Amino acid sequence: MEQSFMTFKLLVSYIYCSILVMSMTVSTFDEQVLLDFKSRITDDPFQVMSSWNNSLHYCNWTGITCNPSFQRVMILDLRSLKLVGSIPSSIGNLTFLTTINLRNNSFHGEVPMEIGNLLQLQHLNLTWNSFTGTIPANLSYCKDLRSLALEYNSLVGKVLPDQFSSLSKLNYLGLGSNNLTGGIPSWIGNFSTLRGLSLAINNLQGPIPRDIGSLSNLQIFQVYGNQLNGTIPQSLFNISSVYYFSVTQNLLYGELPSDIGLTLPNLVVFTGAVNDFTGPIPVSLSNATKLGVLELSQNKLTGNVPTSLGKLQGLYRMNFEINSLGRNTSGDLRFLDFLVNCTSLQVLSFEDNILGGELPKTIGNLSMRLQIFALGYNMIVGSLPTGLENLVNLTLLSLDNNYLRGSVPESLGKLRRLQGLLLNGNKLSGRIPSSIGNLTSLSTLHIEDNELEGSIPPELGQCIRLSRLNLTGNKLVGSIPKELAGLSSLSISLALANNSLTGSLPAEFGKLINLKEMDISHNKLSGEIPSTLSSCVSLERFIANNNLFRGEIPESLQGLRGLEEIDFHTITSQEGIPEFLGKLPYLRKLDLSFNELEGEVPTEGIFANETAVSISGNDELCGGPPNYNFPTCPKQKDASSKKHISSRIKVAIIISVAFLFLLLCSFAACYLVIRKSRKRDLTGWSSRERQVLLVISHQCPNIIHHYLAEYGSGVNVSTLGDVYSFGIMLLELCTGRRPTDEIFKDGLNIHQYVKSHLPRRVTEIADASLLLAYEEHNIFEDYASDLEEKAILQDDEYISKLNTSTIIQERLISIIKIGLFCSSSSPRDRMPISIALKEIHTIKNLFLESKRINNSIDRSDGNKLIKLSSSEFY
Template sequence: MSAAVLESATLPSSGTSLGNETDRMVLLDFKKRISEDPFHIMRSWNDSIHFCSWAGVTCNRITKRVLTLELESQKLVGSIPPSIGNLTFLTGINLRRNNFHGELPQELGRLQSLQHLNLSVNSFSGKIPTNISHCTQLRVLELYSNKLIGPIPDQLSSLLDLNILLFDKNNLTGTIPSWIGNFSSLCSLYIGGNNFQGSIPKELGRLTGLQAFSVAVNNLSGMVPSSIYNISSISIFGVSQNQLRGELPPNVGFILPNLEQFHAGGNKFTGNIPASFSNASRLRYLNLPENDLTGTVPGESLGRLRSLVGLNFGANRLGTGKSGDLNFISFLSNCTSLEGLALYDNQFRDELPSSISNLSTQLTSLTMEKNLIYGSINRGIGNLVNLTLFGVSYNFLIGKIPEEIGRLQKLGELYLNDNKFYGPIPSSLGNLTSLTELYVSGNRFEGSIPPTLANCQRLLALDLSRNNLTGPIPQEVIGISSLSIYLLLSNNYLTGSLPAKVSDLAKVVELDVSGNNLSGEIPTTLGNCIMLERLYLENNKFEGTIPQSLKSLRSLEEMDISRNNFSGQIPEFMGKLSFLKNLNVANNNFQGELPKEGIFLNASGLSILRNGRLCGGIPRLGLPPCSNIKAHSSRGLLVPKVVIPAACALASIIALSCFIVTCSMSNKPRGTPVSSRSYKDWKSGVSYKELVESTNRFSRENLIGSGSFGSVYKGVLPSDGIVVAVKVLNLQQQGASNSFIRECEALRSVRHRNLLKIITTCSSIDNQGNDFKSLVYEYSVNGSLDVWLHPTDDEQSQRERLSLVQRLNIAIDIGSALEYLHHHCETSIVHCDLKPSNVLLDEDMVAHIGDFGLAKFLLEATDNPSQSQTMSTGLKGTIGYIPPEMFTGKRPTDGMLGDGKSIHNFTAMAIPDHVMDIVDPSLLIEAEDADAHDDRYENEVQENPITNRHDHGLVQGRKLDECLVSVMQIGLVWDSHALKHLEDSECLWTLLSTK
């Protein structure tokens, strides 16, 4: 029976065999729309058993008609067929937390017995079907976390029996319908995270049984209607991140006595914090950040809230500017469940009270940055044994840091910077073995750097700059190998040399020892810091030459060695560091001819002042000519004539061999895996409000992609105008939170030019009181490799074809990143979800691997075979990146491969004689263009001297088949027997580096 017949058939009465057959055919039609089924749920949907026994299907025991379809969290990919409307006895559908897409069929309106419809946490698009209005028995309608657009249809006003209405986290527009106020049975209303405008309808005040009310993260304006505050049954109240104004009702705790969560941050509320909140005795979360609240904090009344867990008053204008502003803290000691207290960015002017030590021992986060707080840190700080985050930066605190701070064994982030602390840095900080970020810069600390800091082997960022520290840099501290964000020791009075043990900082991105009294030569071991992007040695007493070992710093972007005593010639390799954008060698004693490539061609990024004996260089630098340079200087760039077939074969063999070799697991012993941490920020913090602003409230127009665990939006950070990609985790999706942790663990410990660069993270609470986690990356202008390999018709017309040489370059980039992850990390990392959609291309078409949400850390080698087996079988991910896909243009799951064929055997069957039959058609067009091209391109491939990447030239059509055979043969070398013949990947990468 065809789908068209199913859609138009008139169903017989219940219990008839024809009616049962109709249900069976609908289910088979549903199964046909499923394209991915990783848990093999659909295997049971066959004729060997009755359809009432199929997984997820429940039938009436007598009539055998389908009553419910329950397929939550099965990772199914597919769409809902229109024939679903023929299951007219259906009372419930639950497809929550899958990957269904497409528009919702209007035929859902034929399910007039439907009581529960839950399609949340999928990727449904289009408008909400108006015909759902015919499902008048609906009690539960949950469509949250999809991509639905348009207004809420007025036709839905007929659903008068609704108990739960969840439309949040879509892209709905228009205004909030006032007729929702007619749903007298409604107890939960969530419509936040959309693009609703206008005011909150006062008619919603008629929902006298409402328990959960959230309109957060919209564009709502005006005042919250008094009728809403009068719904005494409300326990969850969420209006955060809108443009709402006015004052909070002074009697809010009396008129909302059942409050458990109150979220109103990110608005324009003014006035005082109502003391009446204390009457809501079950209140657990009170979040009012980023408003214009003034006055004092009603501590005495808030201290009566024994169930209080989170209190956030950050970024307001609280405080009187007089002594006593922090007296309220002493009352909060009665809140024995308090876990988070945020008072940052206000106008509190008071001495830091000793009563902080009496706060709940459950406290994990205490942030008081950017206030006018003075005094010193009391020894009682050691009582807060569960603190993971303590921040008092940008205040006027003074005195010594008590040794008792070393009792905070769980502390992960400590922010003491920009105060007036003095005395020695406590050696007890070495007891904080969970510490990942330590900031004590901008104070008056003196004495030597405590070697005990070496005990903090999880440190990612250490900032001791702008103090009065003296003595040498301890070998122990320079050897903290976990440091990967930065080590900042600048503007102190440190002496001695830069220790050779700097080689242990193999993962550090920034090293700054400028503005000290350091001397001696640059240690050759600095060349081991291969992830270094920024190196600052200026304003010291260093001498000698720039060591040749620094040519290994291929990720270097900025280098300042000015105002030292360096001499000799500036090495040629400095011009070959392709990422170097800023170089300052001023005020030294360099001599000889200046290199003429790379950074030395960019006068705006180069400073060579006051090096009296330099010569040559580009004319814009104004240096004198070098009279002693021979006419046949060997420095000239030789551009060899390379025969195209040989170049293609060699490049493909090297690049793809490296890629395949690095896909195998290394058997070398590795260190223990890095552990989880608290993710307040990466380099500089970003707030939830800033992310909302930067993405236009996570609007549909800014959406650039979505996956199993969240969505990615294009944004512009308001603080500095940087264009970024914001990945927002869908924490309602099972595994998303673990995905966030895995991605942060992986990215915090790796740095490579072909890995997607993370700018910052945000771990906060959204305006509905839910956990919010996101990662902010560099924006990749050219999108993913997937959209280049498999463009839509519109995309095809808007961009150029991906050439063969570009594909080879991308393969080299991917192989380089994988080789680093597998063989050069302290703990080997396996990506587990490598596919074209996770390979991002920047403006120069350089590839960067992203999305480490499924990454695995390989433990040390074990003698236990069962453990090794468990380790390997645990590595799971999407069917994804296979080398031939880049050259055939076919997905691994492409139906055109034929029944039972993988892309592997599909390609193997075609080579060598039929390779041109399976090649991506766009490469054939390239070959035709090449045949017609000028003869001067016939026997050469040009090399770019700056980036060391092949130019995007044309490949001759009559040689293309030879090149592709070489490429695809390497791409097919997957099994372990073939891998043994490749043996040593390091040798291959040595060849690659000299390509």
């Protein structure tokens, strides 16, 4: 007996020693696996791995928890430590592991299939990492898994392989925000302990299985952001424990159950936006008294908004935008009166529905926590109610695209936290309140397409965070306040188009260095485009068409390398198209049509794509790519002597108008002075004034004699003498001859010379440089060869037969006729200054109209020119 006892004692000692030795051996093996894990970490900003060394037992390393009896690793918890690396396959040797939590790091690579060897594993959390590949099927061996969380990775493949049906102990399954495919399997209904199911933001298809209604303990149901179709099974609406229900952004349809608030009384979040749900908003939702988020935007819901929703005192977000709610009747907005009881409300949006009626005054009594109030794109009438200023925490007020009238209240300036103000697309009138300048948090201001009047308040320059400003389509007048140039925050757009703004574009706008879009089109802005805009280095779209700008496009704009669109339609006049426009690398659209451009069209850059360029209405352009169909440019032999004929005519018109105005003013003054002096009525004149009068009366004849020195007619003091000089000047300008030329002898003067060639032989007497320019620019089509044939026609027939290319010749003849009238030998037959001025203006206006509108004058307009019968000339 004693011997047997000794034998048993020795056996126990042997077994204990064997277990001890084995435990020490396996423990050492666990340490090697952890060191292998450490070697895969490539970035450790918090120096977590520094504790993983031989100076400490591995059970004391950061993130490690061991079994107290056997010193085996049970928990690996390295969550939210910004670690970068991968998981080694050797992790499958930590067979005592029950929990792996690596969430919110930057682990990458595939999830090793060896994890399937961890038969004691209960919790696996790899969310918010960068894992790729498929979910390892070997996980099906981990039958004790309670939670499997793999959300927010880049996993692919089938969402739930059939092998996973063995994981019946799961209480949380999270596979959302990956790239998984397939459908929701019906066997998921066997997971009787499942409390949370998150399959959101994948590529799942097919219907929601009815078997899911067997998950009697389900609390979280998230399948938003997929392509699930069909109707939601009624069995799902019967799981009373559900408090988070989200099916947003799928292809689901049908009506929501009328008793949903009774069958899902614990709802806190209910979202079903971006589907095709129809029917009314269930009135029973008011029974889900815990409801905080109610989101059903972008569906096809109809009917009135239930006033019973005002019972949801815990509601903080309500969004029903883009539906068909309301009937465009006066009672559609009645529900707002009841929402004053929702004291936690922060977001209230019913944009893009059919809500009619007026905004109730109770709006001012809505929750003081309200941040977003959006009722845009409805049928709301009336005016903006008082009380809006009470919503002091508003960050967005959106009432755009309704039928609101009246003025914009000054009291809106009290909403100091407002970041977005959208009142565009209404019928608001009056002035823009200067109090908007108090909204220093404002980033977006849209009040375009109204009937606002007055000037742009300079106080807008105080909105120091403004990134979008749109005042387009109103009745604003006055100049653009230079204070806007101080808004360095303007980074998205500045739109002032379709108003009646005048003055120049402030040079200070060069300070808008962050601005991407500027639209000032369809105004009455004048002056030149400031060269300072070259500092707007972020500008991508510059729309300035249909203004009264003059001058050239500044060469300094070539520094705006990011420009994608330029529209200078009908704004400017210059000698040619700047070459730098063809060198802007990102330019995709260019409109220079109906200006007064001349010269050669560039061929590089955007000009190589004729569909991206509009340069019509510029008759004097030449060259360019073949598809533009402009005439070939002439060879530049002597630029100084080859002025374009249209330029000469424009010069003649401008000089004529200026000269006539000068003469009219000068001679009117002289005439009055002389008349006064002859009457000797100097009563009331001081001695100094009498001296000045005598000087002027003696000098007036000298002034007149100076004007008539070369063309003098020997007449007494009168405006008729200078009309004669003016007429001779016009004839000289058009013919290139002077009255003192040798050709004028034996009684022949320039007046008779020109008169004998008008109108059929006008090209024979025109300045040779004009003819040369005409010949090289192909202005008059085959004129010389058809001269005899055209001479046979009567004047009116001749004019009507001219095509669009003869417009300039018509104007030349008209100017010569004025010159002949004004230089008649008899002063009585000369055209009065006032009439000459009127006729010159007529020619100028017709010339500009033909150039800038349709490149050809209406034949009826041609009759507006001076028409003299043959008896008056011959």
